[in-house]
Amino acid sequence: MTEWWTYRLSSFLLFSPRTYFRLHELYNVEVWPVQLAGLVIGAVIMAMAFRAHSGRAVAGLLAVTWLFVAFAYHLRRYATINWAATYFAAAFAVQAILLLWTGTVRHRLVFASPGRARQRIGFLLLLFGVFVQPAVALLAGRSLLQSEYFGVAPDPTVTGTLGVLLLANRSPWKLWIVPLLWCGVSAAFQSMMQSPEALILPVVGVIAVACAIAGRRPAEHARAT
Amino acid sequence: MPVVGLGTWITFNVGDDRVARDACTDVMRAFFDEGGRVIDSSPMYGSSQEVVGYGLARLGMPKALFAADKVWIASASRGSAQVEESRRHWGISRFDLLQVHNLLSWQEHLPMLLAMKSAGRLRYVGITTSEGRRHRDVEAIMRTRPIDFVQVTYNPIDRDVEARILPLARERGIAVIVNRPFQQGALIDSVMRHPLPGWAAEIGCTNWAQALLKYIVSHPAVTCVIPATTRVAHVRENMGAASGPMPDEALRGRMAADVARL
Numbered sequence: 024m025t026e027w028w029t030y031r032l033s034s035f036l037l038f039s040p041r042t043y044f045r046l047h048e049l050y051n052v053e054v055w056p057v058q059l060a061g062l063v064i065g066a067v068i069m070a071m072a073f074r075a076h077s078g079r080a081v082a083g084l085l086a087v088t089w090l091f092v093a094f095a096y097h098l099r100r101y102a103t104i105n106w107a108a109t110y111f112a113a114a115f116a117v118q119a120i121l122l123l124w125t126g127t128v129r130h131r132l133v134f135a136s137p138g139r140a141r142q143r144i145g146f147l148l149l150l151f152g153v154f155v156q157p158a159v160a161l162l163a164g165r166s167l168l169q170s171e172y173f174g175v176a177p178d179p180t181v182t183g184t185l186g187v188l189l190l191a192n193r194s195p196w197k198l199w200i201v202p203l204l205w206c207g208v209s210a211a212f213q214s215m216m217q218s219p220e221a222l223i224l225p226v227v228g229v230i231a232v233a234c235a236i237a238g239r240r241p242a243e244h245a246r247a248t
Numbered sequence: 249m250p251v252v253g254l255g256t257w258i259t260f261n262v263g264d265d266r267v268a269r270d271a272c273t274d275v276m277r278a279f280f281d282e283g284g285r286v287i288d289s290s291p292m293y294g295s296s297q298e299v300v301g302y303g304l305a306r307l308g309m310p311k312a313l314f315a316a317d318k319v320w321i322a323s324a325s326r327g328s329a330q331v332e333e334s335r336r337h338w339g340i341s342r343f344d345l346l347q348v349h350n351l352l353s354w355q356e357h358l359p360m361l362l363a364m365k366s367a368g369r370l371r372y373v374g375i376t377t378s379e380g381r382r383h384r385d386v387e388a389i390m391r392t393r394p395i396d397f398v399q400v401t402y403n404p405i406d407r408d409v410e411a412r413i414l415p416l417a418r419e420r421g422i423a424v425i426v427n428r429p430f431q432q433g434a435l436i437d438s439v440m441r442h443p444l445p446g447w448a449a450e451i452g453c454t455n456w457a458q459a460l461l462k463y464i465v466s467h468p469a470v471t472c473v474i475p476a477t478t479r480v481a482h483v484r485e486n487m488g489a490a491s492g493p494m495p496d497e498a499l500r501g502r503m504a505a506d507v508a509r510l
Contacts, residue, residue, distance in 0.1 A: 034379070037294045038261045039478070045265055103263030104294045 036215040038104045043216060044169040047176065050100045051168055054175060057091070061174025064088060065153030065183060069146070071134075072190045078133050082126020085184055088174035089119035096176055111208070115177070118184075118201040125195050133193045141238030145189025148227060152182030156223065163219055178224055181205045185231040189238070199235070203228050249314065251465040252490045253286030254279045254483070255427060255476035261294035271478060273303035278480040280310045282487035288399075288425065288474045289338075290318040290349050291330055297337035305339055315340055316397075316425070318376060320349035324356030331364075345397055347374035351382055351389075358393060372396035378427055380408050390416050399425040402470070403435060404463050404507035414469035423471040426464050430475060435460065435507075442510050447499055452492030457482065461489035463503045 038046075051058065064084050071077035093115035101108035126132035135142075156179040160170035173179040181202045188194040188202070206228035213221035254276070262268035276287070289296045297317065304313065315338060321330050331346060346361050348354040354375060364370040374397030377386050383400075390398055390413070398417055400409045406428070417424045430436040439456045453459040457475070464473045475486050495503060 037258065037292075039258055041478075042262050042265070042268065045268065046263060049265060100263075104261050106292075106294060 036212070037106075040216040040218065042104060044165055046100060046104060047171065048166075048169045050096065051170070051172075051175075053100075054095055057095075058172040058175050061088065061172050062153060065149070065173045068183070068187060069149055069153070072146070072149070072187065073134070075133070075135055078191065079127045079130055081134070081187060082122045082132045085187060086119040086122035086127065088180050089115050089122060089184070091174060092177050092180050093119060111177075111205075114201050114204070118198075121198055121201075125198060131193060131195050132187075132191050132198075134190060135192045139238065141234045142190050144230065144234050145186045145191075147186070148189060148231065149183050149186030151227075152179040152184075152186060156182055159220060159223065177205060178209055178220075181209070181224065182227050185227060189231055189234050194235075199232075203232070249423075249472055250283055250285050250487075250490050251470070251472055252284060252461060252487050253288060253314075253316075253425070253472045253474040254284055255474035256287065256289040256296040256300060257293055257427075257476050258432075259476040259478045260289070260296035260299045262299055263295050269299055269302050272299050273306050274480050275477060275483050276300070276303040277307055278483040279487070280307065280312055282484060283312075283490070284483075284487060285312045285314040286316055286425070286472050286474065287313065288316040288427075289334075290320055291334055292318070292320045292349060297334055301337045301339040309340070313340075314344045315342075316345040316347065317343050318347045318349035319357045319361065320352055322353055324353055324360075327353070327357045327360050342369055343371075345372040345374055346370055347376045347397060347399055349376055351375060351377060351385055354385075354389065358389075358395075362394065372423075374398060374423075374425070376425075376427070377401070380406060383408060383413060387412055387416060390420060390422055395422060397423045397425055397471075399427055401428045402426045402464055402467070402473075403429050403431060403460060404504045405431065405435060407504065410467070414467060418469045424469050426470055426473040429461055429464050429473050430457070439507060439510050445503075445506050447495070447502060447506075450493070450499070451495050452488075454488070455485050457485045458489040459503070460507070461486060462494060463500060463507075465489060466494040466500060 068081050068084055071081050093112045097108045097112035097115060153173040157170045157172045160167060171178050173183050184202050188198055206224040210221050210225045260272050262272060287300060289300055291297065317334050319327050319331055321327055335343065348357045361370060361373045365373050373395050375386060375389055375395055376399035378401045380401060386398060389395065400413055402409050414424065436456060444456060444459065448459050451462055453462060461473055461475065464470055477483055
């Protein structure tokens with residue numbers, strides 16, 4: 024696109040808020056009861072994230088949710104109203120592969136007891152993504168049918184994933200890229216629709232990055248001394 | 249050609265939602281019932297082309313249709329394939345008008361469209377821009393290429409085209425389609441908070457949409473304006489701007505000044 028900088032953000036909004044939320048409604052009906060499976064997966068991840076040797080399984084479960092969102096949501100549903108969704112699907116599939124390779128195969132996602140502040144906040148983010156974020160639609164005046172669910176739609180999946188990455192003692196930087204990029208993409212689309220939910224993922228992203236940076240300092244300080 | 253057409257940006261991008269597709273069909277039905285002809289879409293508008301095709305099929309392919317679409321792809325070699333895909337979405341035998349969307353790769357696409365026209369596979373060729381972008385390029389193309397249509401943004405607030413592009417279109421006999429007459433809803437939302445000025449009755453307008461559209465279509469260079477809507481009532485309101493008295497030059501000046509003040 025030539026002279027792309029002359030375009031306003033609103034120029035890239037291809038659909039109305041009504042169409043977007045109706046899309047979620049149709050999608051939720053279509054994939055039911057996968058939403059319940061998402062809640063179960065979220066709860067299982069919460070339980071496993073307290074165990075030291077659960078990294079492989081947690082990464083595998085997260086990869087399943089990212090892959091599902093990539094194909095069922097982005098490619099099959101969102102792409103019907105947004106041509107950019109095929110690229111989003113690719114990014115989510117890449118994240119699933121990274122989780123499988125880095126976390127499950129190479130065991131680079133390592134958990135310990137959640138004693139540190141970083142891990143406590145990670146747990147709260149995971150809790151928020153799985154159980155609270157879907158209910159935000161109610162506050163915005165929409166029904167649960169038009170809501171987004173962990174493991175089914177992108178936003179709560181990203182929130183939960185950032186929570187898991189904070190929960191882990193070690194989480195490779197490459198696992199942060201797609202979730203943080205999605206925080207920006209989602210915020211852009213939601214703000215174009217003037218949705219109050221536009222603030223959620225940027226706040227989640229900032230909290231996650233701040234905690235990750237703060238959480239690294241003691242270890243680096245220890246190495247330096 | 250009726251001066252009020254139908255745009256599809258955002259409003260017709262409803263995906264495969266059957267209920268919403270049927271609502272769009274109702275909008276198209278009302279549009280044709282009111283004497284409308286020009287429907288404009290683009291490959292950039294998500295599922296809009298497919299939704300137009302869905303509606304046309306259910307309405308029995310109205311003979312009045314003037315099908316206007318665009319080519320919007322950076323790759324020069326894939327322009328023809330995109331046009332063919334667009335035609336299939338609409339379910340028509342050929343387009344009346346194809347435009348290079350936002351001048352994207354226009355150097356390559358324009359010759360392709362002109363060749364289609366020469367071969368009888370297309371009636372008219374045009375270019376588009378929106379929100380005031382690349383007006384110098386638009387002007388240069390209008391001066392040097394044998395285009396039939398130019399599509400630009402124009403309304404009582406966005407009036408850049410009055411200076412050069414609209415006079416040039418008249419001089420060279422190029423038809424003008426106007427997009428974003430309501431600034432994607434922002435302008436109509438803004439003026440709706442105020443009562444209609446007294447001059448609205450002079451030109452037979454009963455609502456702000458008609459007043460804004462009459463300002464646009466009363467410019468002597470403008471061929472057609474393409475407001476987009478999802479509501480049948482709005483289509484009927486918009487089509488009302490195609491009939492009745494039009495503002496003269498003096499009143500057009502007052503209209504623009506009044507709208508700018510609101």
